[in-house]
Amino acid sequence: MPVYSMTGYASAQHSPGSAPAGQEGTRPSAGMRLGLEIRSVNSRFLDLSFRLGEELRAHEPALRELISGRIKRGKVEVRAGVEGAAADAVREPTLRVLQRLGAVQDTVRTWLPDAQALSVGEILRLASADDGGSTDWGEPLLALATQVLGDLVAAREREGGRLAKMLLSHLAQLRGLAEQARPLIPQLVEQQRQRFLERWKEAMALTEGAATPEAAQDRALTEATAFAIRIDVAEELTRLAAHLDEIERLVKKGGEIGKRLDFLIQELHREANTLGSKSAALELTRISVDMKVLIEQMREQVQNLE
Known part of the structure; x- marks a missing residue:
């Protein structure tokens, strides 16, 4: 199923011919031109607004039903009007x-x-305003709206496809950064353990036997263990990987995934923040910052998905 963006635009015009003999007053006059355009941007829900000419306002409910059947989210603006010399001419009453x-x-x-x-x-x-007038735009208006709506959905699908490719690319980069971070933690723990043991040896030399070697060593190892627990990000990396897998699954599945992706992006940002707060090395801080930059770019694009 395709991924749809909430951003799109489509328009078209229709110039009806003259009414058949004996049916004057049932169709728009020749020389008049019906124009319709639909534009949409991102929104949390479906928000429809109409700017219709006086001749077309009676058909707003039908247009609303038609559009809501194809589009589920987005701020959608519909403009339609009648143009041409005959549109502004004074019609002679029958x-x-x-x-x-x-x-x-x-x-x-x-x-x-x-x-x-x-x-x-x-x-x-x-x-x-009489029903016997020559302004029956219902049929051509709905036909034109169906055409323009199809073009709009196609445009939203094309834009959604581009966003999906970008998201998958960013997912691959985030996985690469997570793999860079994973081996750093054991290295940092071992470095800190050696540092504590060296401090233990220095302390033993200064005390000249005032403290028992076993107690000083236990204290050094306890500090090293506490440090290892404090900087351990294995859980964050595991959750990060799970979120990345779920995002990839949703993007490949397609459909109405915007709201779920928005939630998962928030969770990704939370894990990247925790990774940075636990950082005990410049390299890990850099990885956390790079992750947050990518996640923020993803957030901006996910907010455009239906």
């Missing part, structure tokens, strides 16, 4: 519409004699 408006006005003035007569502007506004 005789049927004028008759209906006249009948309604007569009924109102029968009961409310003081009511004012409809003005030309009010007649044009009411006529343009």
Whole structure:
């Protein structure tokens, strides 16, 4: 299953032809152009916003249902409008519409004699909102939205594929750093043990027998053991490896993995921090810093995954 980014953009336009004979008023007029674009960025949840022209606002619920069926996360903005000379032209009301408006006005003035007569502007506004007008954009709008949505999903898939490759590359680098850190701990423990034993010998020479050799040696070995426990990062490296394996499994599986990856990245950062806090050598500190740089780069990209 592919990995999808939440970042993408797609747009298209549609210019309908003239209505068939005998069906005037059921389709958009020739010369008008329907434009639609969808852009998306990362978000914790699915956040849909619409900027639709006056002729298209009635179709927002259908657009919302269509998009939510294909996209699960992201801040998605939909813009659609009608362009062209005919879009801004004043439409002449049909005789049927004028008759209906006249009948309604007569009924109102029968009961409310003081009511004012409809003005030309009010007649044009009411006529343009009438179902008998020539602004039935539902079918072409949904067809165009389906096309643009498919292009957007394809763009998100391509971007997700690039992010997946980057994540797998970073996982390999983190594994390499963990392998560099693993043999450093026994070396540090042995070095510290030798250092404590040398201090023991120096202490024995200074005391000139005032302290028993066994007690001084036990104290040196106890300090060496405490040091070994304090700097031991075997558990952190084991958990780090487990998190890396799980991230790789999720990336190769694909689907809606963004939230789970975000949690695992936090756990990776926690282990890298602990590794640095236990560092007793400059080389181990460098490894911890390099890990955190890679993990931070991964975090930025994971936040773009659906």
